[in-house]
Amino acid sequence: EQAADLRLPVVLIGPMGSGKSRVGKQLAKRLGLPFVDTDNVVSGEHGAIARIFERHGEAHFRALERAAVAAALEQPAIVSLGGGAVLDEDTQRELADARVVLLTVTEEAVLARANLDKRPLLRDDPGAWSRIAAARRPVYERLADVTFDTSHRPISGIVDELVAWV
Template sequence: MAEKRNIFLIGPMGAGKSTVGRQLAQLLGMDFVDSDTEIEQRAGVGIDWIFDLEGEEGFRKREEKIINELTQMQGVVLSTGGGTIVSKDNRNMLSARGIVIYLETTVDKQYERTIRDKKRPLLQNDDPRAALEALAEVRNPLYKEIADITLPTDQQSAKLMASHIIDLIDNL
C-alpha cells in the first residue's frame, strides 16, 4: 500500500509537485512536506534571499542537509525543489529512502506556470524561457535516472494525478 512508504515528488519548477503532493498526502492520510518551504522556514527568509546572499551553491548546501533530514522521516509525501536532483547525494537519498515520482512537464507549460512568479531566482533574467530550456537539458536526464514512476502533468488536475499515482504505486 502507498501509505506505508515515503513518496518523493521530483520534477522541474512549475510541474505541480507541491499541488499534487498536498492532494496525494490528503488522499493517503500522510504528512505533506515541501523542502523549499522547510528551507525558507528555517532560514527565516525566502529562497530568493538565500540565492542573493549565498548564491546557488549556498542554497544547495542547505537543501542537501534538509533533504537528508526529510527523507529519513516515515510516511511522508515530500515535494522537492526543481534542482534537488543536481546533487548526487540527494539523488541517492531519494532513491534509497522512498518511491520517487517524476512529474514531467514541458518547457512551455513551465513557462506558462512560472512567468509571473518573481520568487524564482533562476528565472530572474532577460530570457526565462531559455533558462528553463537550459535547466531541462541538464536536469531531465537526472529526474529520469532516479524515477520509479514518470507521470506527465500537463493535462490532468492535481486530484486526478494524485489518484493515478496511488494506483501506480499500488501496482509497483
C-alpha cells in the same frame, strides 16, 4: 480515514513548475500522511529562496537544501523536492531507498503557470527553464520509478493514479 501504511517515503521530483508541490499536497491529504516541501522547509528556516541566492549564492542554498532533504526522508511522508535538489550526490543515493515520482511539463505550460518571481534561476531569463530542464532530464529519468506529464491534465487525475500506485 486511515493513514496509508508507507514504508518508504514517496518523493516528487521534476523541473520547476511541474506541479510537485500541488500534487504532493493533494496526495498527502488523500493518504492521510505528512507532506514536506523542502523549498518551504528552507524558506521557513532561512527566509525567501530568492534572497538566499542573492545574499549567499546558489552553493549555500544547495547545502541548506541537502540538509532539508535528508531530514525529510527520515520518515514515511510525501516529500516534494526543489527542481535542482536531485543534482546532489548524497541526495541521489538517498533516493535509491524511496519511491520516486517524476513530474514533467512542457515549456508552454510551465511559463503560463509558474510564479517566476519566486524562482531566482528564471526571474531574469525565462528561457533558462528549457536549458535547465534539458540538462537535468537524464538525472530525473534515471531516478524515477514512475513518470507523469502534468501539462494537459488536471492534477486531481494524477493524484488518483498515484493513490493507486502507492
